[in-house]
Amino acid sequence: MATELVDIRVSATERIDLEGEPVKIIVGDSTKRIYHVYEGVLRNKLAFFEVALKTEWKEGTQRIVKLPEEEPNVFCDFMQWLYTGRVPCIESLYHVEHEGYMQLVKLWLLADHLIVANLQESLVNAIVAASREPFADRYPSAAVVEIVYQRTxxxxxxxxxxxxxxxxxxxIDWHxxxxxxxxxxxxxxxxxxxxTTTDEAEPEFSQLFKGVPCRYHVHYDNKPCDGGADKA
Ligand SMILES: [Zn+2]
Known part of the structure; x- marks a missing residue:
């Protein structure tokens, strides 16, 4: 049972405009997907669309916003968040692997493009939460890192x-x-x-600090070590 009364009222100035023709958003290049969204919903949450829909812009006049460089599937996740504040996972919530991280990271990159800082924060939380799940990979695959480094x-x-x-x-088995x-x-x-250690007594590295560094010698024909003395 909830302990606090939750009041859903807000000021009338926060009313979202749901009148008129929706804005058309065309996502993708070769494979396109088209979304129709009320301008009020976009302007309310997203500074990017506030700029894109200014009437002096071509996009503003035609009420069309084109996002050719974005993937339709990723924008679909974005729309889920826009309407529900949630992101449905494409993998199990508790068994997170490559695809799970890739989904969250790609959505973060889209949010970066659209300048949606609160979504970016939520997605960082989601990535960390995913990595804490008992059956999760603790870190994303090299392919996920590749995209992050290419696009940031x-x-x-x-x-x-x-x-x-x-x-x-x-x-140690990491690829x-x-x-x-x-x-x-x-x-x-x-x-x-x-x-963590700079201990000179650590066995593996002790020959760097004292004695004969035989560990690094080449002993031809398995001859015993002569200590590296010049016999010539
Ligand atoms: Zn030696």
Whole structure:
């Protein structure tokens, strides 16, 4: 039982205009999908459409907004959020793998294009929540990272999230073959700066600090190590 009364009233100035012809939104390039949305719904939530629908623009006059570079499926998720405030997952809520992360990341990138900061925040929360599920992959695939790095700039918060997920969770069996090069360098730096020990006594690295670095010698014909002395 709810403990607080929830009051749904708002000021009359927050009334959304649901009159007139809807705006036509054409999404995609080769494969197009067309949506019709009331202008009031768009203007209410989205600064992008506030600008796009200004009458001096061609789009504003014709009441058509074209988004050729966006994927129809991703825009479909966006419409789900626009009307319900939720994003229905294409994978199980509790068993999140590649496709689940890809869906959330692509929607974040669309929100970035349309400048919808509150959706971007919600999606970051969703990505983190997904990674915490008991049967989830703890970090997105290399293909997801690739898209993030292709479509964001240095300093992006989403890049930082990808980096931290890998830095914290990546394991020794991780496949690096297809990792985005720029991300690989960022990850290397992050792993180096997160190195927990500089102990000179650590067995694996002790020969860097004292004694004969035999670990790195080449002993031809399996001859015993002579310590590297010059016998000539
Ligand atoms: Zn040796």
């Amino acid at each position: 700039a240095v300093g992006s918060r989403l890049r930082k999230l990808m980096l931290d997920m890998y830095t914290r969770h990546v394991d 690096i073959d297809n990792l985005n090069h720029e991300f690989a360098i960022d990850l290397l730096k992050a792993l180096a700066s997160n190195r």
